[in-house]
Amino acid sequence: MRKVVASTFLSLDGVMQAPGGPDEDPTGGFKHGGWLVNYWDEMMGTVMDKMFGEPFDLLLGRKTYEIFAAHWPYVGEDHPIGKRFNSVTKYVATSSTEPLTWQNSVALKGGAAVAVKTLKQGDGPILLLQGSGDLIQTLLSADLIDEFTLWTFPLVLGRGKRLFGKGAMPVALKLTDSKVSTTGVTISTYVRDGEIVTGSFALKEPTAAEMERRARMAREG
Secondary structure, eight states: OOOEEEEEEEETTOBOSOOSOTTSOOGGGOOOTTTTGGGOOHHHHHHHHHHHHSOEEEEEEHHHHHHHHTTGGGSOTTOHHHHHHHHSOEEEEOOOOSOOOSTTEEEOOSOHHHHHHHHHTSOSSEEEEESOHHHHHHHHHTTOOOEEEEEEESOOOOSSOBSSOTTOOOOOEEEEEEEEOTTSOEEEEEEEOSSOOOOOOSOOOOOHHHHHHHHHHHHHO
């Protein structure tokens, strides 16, 4: 059984749109593309290198795929992330008939949720979900994401595409790791932890036995 792991850059108000550059995704009039760049530090690079050092296949939406395909094949063989991204299998959720020209790229057939569910049932490394906001919404609504690594940046963007949209399924999560960069970015890993358990801080009416106990104590005191 394979896990789907979503590693996502977020603002404090949950926006994940266009973190890496002004032209990455300006849809909806988004004007703050490239909002993470000035927060990057050496520790964050170390965490990223460790994550990409483990076995994985990439799981991408078409827009993120095109951004990656326009960059990573051209960074050179001496670039460790580029070398890894070029070699791993890229599973791409797309309805386009345009060919996937980046090496080792595979188009998901029969709908993203069905295709990812099938992939999860097979053998292989984790399916690492990068960016791909629309695909994330599809997988959240189908309850197919097993783990989140959330890179939360200390800024509020106000508008833009958010990680947890209306289709997200209620689920309890458990924090398994947390780090803070020198620039105030928190990097937190969460795994699924069953169903949500509710409770209440409201005062409860005492039971008959409790009222009798209190009366006895008052008589004896």
